[in-house]
Amino acid sequence: MGDQKHMARMLLECSLSDKLCIVSQHQYEIIIIPALLVGTFLIILGVIVWLFIRGKRTQQQSPGLQGSAPVPSTSLNGQVGAQGGSMLVPLKETSVESLLKTSTQALAELQVPREQLSEVLEQICNGSCGAIYRTKMHTGDPAKSKIIVLKALKEPAAFHEVQDFLGRIQFHQYLGKHQNLVQLDGCCTEREPLYMVLEDVAQGDLLGFLWTCRRDIMTMNGLLYDITEKQVYHIGKQVLSALEFLQDKHLFHGDVAARNILIQCDLTAKLCGLGLAYEVHTQGAISSARTIPLKWLAPERLLLRPAGIQGDIWSFGILLYEMVTLGAPPYPEVPPVSILQHLQRGKVMKRPSSCSHTMYSLMKSCWRWKEDSRPSLKELCSRLNTAARTADDEVVLQVPELVVPELYANVAGISVENLSHSYSIL
Numbered sequence: 001m002g003d004q005k006h007m008a009r010m011l012l013e014c015s016l017s018d019k020l021c022i023v024s025q026h027q028y029e030i031i032i033i034p035a036l037l038v039g040t041f042l043i044i045l046g047v048i049v050w051l052f053i054r055g056k057r058t059q060q061q062s063p064g065l066q067g068s069a070p071v072p073s074t075s076l077n078g079q080v081g082a083q084g085g086s087m088l089v090p091l092k093e094t095s096v097e098s099l100l101k102t103s104t105q106a107l108a109e110l111q112v113p114r115e116q117l118s119e120v121l122e123q124i125c126n127g128s129c130g131a132i133y134r135t136k137m138h139t140g141d142p143a144k145s146k147i148i149v150l151k152a153l154k155e156p157a158a159f160h161e162v163q164d165f166l167g168r169i170q171f172h173q174y175l176g177k178h179q180n181l182v183q184l185d186g187c188c189t190e191r192e193p194l195y196m197v198l199e200d201v202a203q204g205d206l207l208g209f210l211w212t213c214r215r216d217i218m219t220m221n222g223l224l225y226d227i228t229e230k231q232v233y234h235i236g237k238q239v240l241s242a243l244e245f246l247q248d249k250h251l252f253h254g255d256v257a258a259r260n261i262l263i264q265c266d267l268t269a270k271l272c273g274l275g276l277a278y279e280v281h282t283q284g285a286i287s288s289a290r291t292i293p294l295k296w297l298a299p300e301r302l303l304l305r306p307a308g309i310q311g312d313i314w315s316f317g318i319l320l321y322e323m324v325t326l327g328a329p330p331y332p333e334v335p336p337v338s339i340l341q342h343l344q345r346g347k348v349m350k351r352p353s354s355c356s357h358t359m360y361s362l363m364k365s366c367w368r369w370k371e372d373s374r375p376s377l378k379e380l381c382s383r384l385n386t387a388a389r390t391a392d393d394e395v396v397l398q399v400p401e402l403v404v405p406e407l408y409a410n411v412a413g414i415s416v417e418n419l420s421h422s423y424s425i426l
């Protein structure tokens, strides 16, 4: 007790002998110093809270990609998992105008000024989002104007359709360039109508090309309408290269068919119809609204089991069949709705007369019931390379009957509107 008194007096700087100890001059410091300390602490706390809130707001307000959540996607095995490449899904936007505003900032480097697009649009066909046109893009220098393809979003479009269309553009951007994929050249998204600007693959789709090869003409618009077995392998290898590119990004195509391959004069092949790959990438599944012609699908897809790259291998076998028959519909004797039953009986297509034994054995390896027994893309590629070395490059594939698109559509189980507009029977 005495010690405490002594200490207190020492602190108050009074002598022990003093009768009276006046501490008035120190009361000031005793109150001020703790008050300053508490004040400083509160200010620092306030600054930390402010910085935290500001950080959160910036995250929410940043346009496009940053404001979006990467959605899990189906992997090569059909498993759902995290995936590289965030997608444009600005969740907080509620009106089309604000959505376009934020996404246009995110897609700034792709924007093409509308004045550069010619007003004369030649419709090629109806795509899944709207009309697909061919037109000219001017770049100021007349020598540099070029033909491009415009995929338009139909009007009026609902909010989710606008969001989906913008997501498709972003998906193209995420994929990047590959010589065997249709290239994205830009977009117009600051207001409606929304356009995706694509490189023009002038000769159109492979199916129309194959049908034209049946006709008695040699060349048209600089393209030789003759195809040999060696060229079938040449096109096939390019499709496999595009599929490998997708596989490297943990994607698959899901709708490999001659109608989804575009062809150039020099027989460069470009895979298009990436809508399904986009859906799987963003939603983790194929939407129930999308119908894929059954005759191209692997059994696991027909049985609604998870899809993957091995399903593309099956469809690649059908693509070889399409090429070697110059665009015949698969399983001509089987109604599209009976295809699963047909396959469950262990039946596959017979060797077409125009098909070599080597090519038929390649096809059959793609049509093995079990996904794991089918060759991998790498194996298939190397087998195609070997087969191409000895393949015939002289004999032109020939089929005497011309194709009537309406009949074809019926047998193939495709809507006739989805078929190429470039082919005519005349």
Ligand SMILES: Nc1ncnc2c1ncn2[C@@H]1O[C@H](COP(=O)(O)OP(=O)(O)OP(=O)(O)O)[C@@H](O)[C@H]1O
Pocket: 124, 125, 126, 127, 128, 129, 132, 149, 151, 182, 198, 199, 200, 201, 202, 204, 205, 259, 260, 262, 272, 273, 274, 275, 276, 420, 421
């Ligand atoms: N870049 C292009 N050059 C020439 N023709 C094209 C081009 N893109 C598309 N087409 C034509 O449009 C058709 C449909 O193309 P695509 O399958 O890419 O459109 P889509 O209906 O939007 O498909 P998806 O929804 O699968 O992306 C093609 O078969 C082809 O005839």
